[in-house]
Amino acid sequence: MIQIQDVRKTYGKRQALESVRLDIPRGSCFGLVGPNGAGKSTLMKILVGVVEDYEGEVLVHGAPFKHNVLAIKRRIGYVPQDICLEETLTARDNLLFFGRLYGLKGAKLRQRMQQVLALIGLEDREKTLVKTFSGGMKRRLNIGCALLHDPDIIVLDEPTVGVDPQSRRAIFKLIHDLKAQDKTILYSSHYMEEVEQLCDTIGFIDQGNVVECGTMQEVLTKHRHAAIYLEGQQVTRERLNGYEGVTVRDKGFVIESAEPLRLLERLANQFAAEAIVPERLELSQAKLEDIFFKLTGSPLRDTRQEGIQ
Numbered sequence: 630m631i632q633i634q635d636v637r638k639t640y641g642k643r644q645a646l647e648s649v650r651l652d653i654p655r656g657s658c659f660g661l662v663g664p665n666g667a668g669k670s671t672l673m674k675i676l677v678g679v680v681e682d683y684e685g686e687v688l689v690h691g692a693p694f695k696h697n698v699l700a701i702k703r704r705i706g707y708v709p710q711d712i713c714l715e716e717t718l719t720a721r722d723n724l725l726f727f728g729r730l731y732g733l734k735g736a737k738l739r740q741r742m743q744q745v746l747a748l749i750g751l752e753d754r755e756k757t758l759v760k761t762f763s764g765g766m767k768r769r770l771n772i773g774c775a776l777l778h779d780p781d782i783i784v785l786d787e788p789t790v791g792v793d794p795q796s797r798r799a800i801f802k803l804i805h806d807l808k809a810q811d812k813t814i815l816y817s818s819h820y821m822e823e824v825e826q827l828c829d830t831i832g833f834i835d836q837g838n839v840v841e842c843g844t845m846q847e848v849l850t851k852h853r854h855a856a857i858y859l860e861g862q863q864v865t866r867e868r869l870n871g872y873e874g875v876t877v878r879d880k881g882f883v884i885e886s887a888e889p890l891r892l893l894e895r896l897a898n899q900f901a902a903e904a905i906v907p908e909r910l911e912l913s914q915a916k917l918e919d920i921f922f923k924l925t926g927s928p929l930r931d932t933r934q935e936g937i938q
């Protein structure tokens with residue numbers, strides 16, 4: 630659906646994206662994750678046509694974005710990180726404004742507004758002034774504004790920052806509904822449990838480079854932890870020194886390798902040759918948060934408490 634081919638972007642001397650390659654499959658919810666300043670928003674802005682001076686190629690349905698900007702933009706709904714609404718107007722008037730920007734009018738616009746209000750769960754608040762809304766309601770309305778023209782690609786840049794639990798739940802439901810309609814969603818977030826729950830494909834970006842990508846299952850499987858526990862002192866620390874990614878713990882050792890299964894296989898072969906019988910063998914699913922930390926070395930920013938209203 631979307632192919633990003635060797636995309637590079639600099640702001641003055643600062644290189645925001647070094648050489649990004651990604652494939653975002655049609656109908657997927659793609660999680661774009663990375664530490665602050667990694668380049669996520671820049672990539673999203675390129676995908677929606679807000680940033681145009683970049684190198685490399687973006688293809689949407691095989692068509693180069695640069696040469697079809699207007700046609701492709703009509704098929705994309707973009708929800709930026711910062712809420713963009715007119716606070717002195719009602720929810721309805723904000724929707725009217727954005728709908729007209731997308732070229733909608735008359736009965737078609739009214740019909741889409743009702744559908745969108747239902748999707749974002751604000752049917753009963755259409756006549757309320759936005760300035761009286763909670764942060765979460767504003768986020769939902771902001772998302773609604775980007776859905777009026779019924780885009781088939783939806784780009785959501787950290788849509789749950791500062792959102793109360795009720796609105797977070799409404800946003801999750803909305804994303805599930807959009808997935809059910811075969812929409813392609815690009816979703817950036819610092820909340821790994823959300824990404825794990827919502828996204829079926831994922832790309833980790835760090836310092837302007839993609840450091841890992843694949844389906845959620847592929848990535849979680851690849852970063853599984855493997856551990857072999859052995860009785861007593863049969864395996865000495867000295868013997869394990871040669872194995873990168875092996876940590877000795879108590880009676881056994883834990884393998885923390887990018888390819889634990891391959892390493893495990895090598896070790897198992899060696900044990901078999903030496904007639905050592907492992908006491909216990911464990912493979913455990915990694916958590917996305919641990920993978921994030923391992924790949925980027927960055928602590929996650931906790932913005933969950935920021936600005937909750």
Ligand SMILES: Nc1ncnc2c1ncn2[C@@H]1O[C@H](COP(=O)(O)OP(=O)(O)OP(=O)(O)O)[C@@H](O)[C@H]1O
Nearest residue numbers: 640643644645663664665666667668669670671672
């Ligand atoms: N308009 C701009 N002018 C100059 N530098 C910029 C601009 N926008 C972004 N940058 C820089 O480009 C790099 C990537 O920024 P970007 O906003 O894309 O990262 P991000 O991953 O979205 O970060 P965050 O999670 O904090 O939103 C950063 O070093 C940032 O300071």
